[in-house]
Amino acid sequence: GAGVSQSPSNKVTEKGKDVELRCDPISGHTALYWYRQSLGQGLEFLIYFQGNSAPDKSGLPSDRFSAERTGGSVSTLTIQRTQQEDSAVYLCASSLDPAKETQYFGPGTRLLVL
Amino acid sequence: KNEVEQSPQNLTAQEGEFITINCSYSVGISALHWLQQHPGGGIVSLFMLSSGKKKHGRLIATINIQEKHSSLHITASHPRDSAVYICAVRSRGAAGNKLTFGGGTRVLVKP
Numbered sequence: 001g002a003g004v005s006q007s008p009s010n011k012v013t014e015k016g017k018d019v020e021l022r023c024d025p026i027s028g029h030t031a032l033y034w035y036r037q038s039l040g041q042g043l044e045f046l047i048y049f050q051g052n053s054a055p056d057k058s059g060l061p062s063d064r065f066s067a068e069r070t071g072g073s074v075s076t077l078t079i080q081r082t083q084q085e086d087s088a089v090y091l092c093a094s095s096l097d098p099a100k101e102t103q104y105f106g107p108g109t110r111l112l113v114l
Numbered sequence: 115k116n117e118v119e120q121s122p123q124n125l126t127a128q129e130g131e132f133i134t135i136n137c138s139y140s141v142g143i144s145a146l147h148w149l150q151q152h153p154g155g156g157i158v159s160l161f162m163l164s165s166g167k168k169k170h171g172r173l174i175a176t177i178n179i180q181e182k183h184s185s186l187h188i189t190a191s192h193p194r195d196s197a198v199y200i201c202a203v204r205s206r207g208a209a210g211n212k213l214t215f216g217g218g219t220r221v222l223v224k225p
Binding site for chain 2: 033035042043044045048056058059091093098099101104105106107108
């Protein structure tokens with residue numbers, strides 16, 4: 001079946017502009033995660049959605065970052081007033097039951113802020 | 115000190131050699147993941163384990179909960195094993211089951 005998909009695969013934007021990144025998780029997966037991988041840095045957690053529960057936003061680096069998940073499926077990560085330090089690969093992952101199952105990662109969106 | 119430490123950071127091996135990557139963590143965990151990331155590619159989950167040992171093909175992952183340590187072994191390494199291997203832990207009782215990642219080990223297997 002289809003894996004986790006993300007769009008766009010690449011995004012170049014100018015400093016100060018807003019960007020929206022999209023994630024389509026595997027059908028039926030109730031858990032959805034956003035991670036960021038900056039150049040030369042490791043992966044870092046951003047936000048987590050589980051079913052209808054309130055999302056865990058503890059990893060968002062600033063209030064310029066927000067995410068929503070509509071209908072328990074597709075998720076969008078929005079970065080407002082982008083800064084150059086936001087340049088990174090943004091990865092989405094989903095899981096059927098994170099306590100028991102592994103996470104399946106999407107291909108990522110490579111964001112470059114000029 | 116990072117919660118998850120991997121060693122070595124870089125590793126070069128000749129095809130056929132046995133490879134070991136180590137991961138140490140400082141928090142109580144409910145599970146540990148080993149991930150593989152090929153250059154320019156996405157991330158693939160290799161193992162999720164909470165105790166003992168798991169094997170998949172030429173890959174073996176072990177974990178010692180008491181010592182807070184895990185190893186990933188690659189037997190009979192092949193150039194296609196060249197990738198970054200990442201250890202990640204899910205802290206016990208962590209809200210949201212989020213993962214904390216190690217810095218990765220870059221493996222190069224030469225033919």
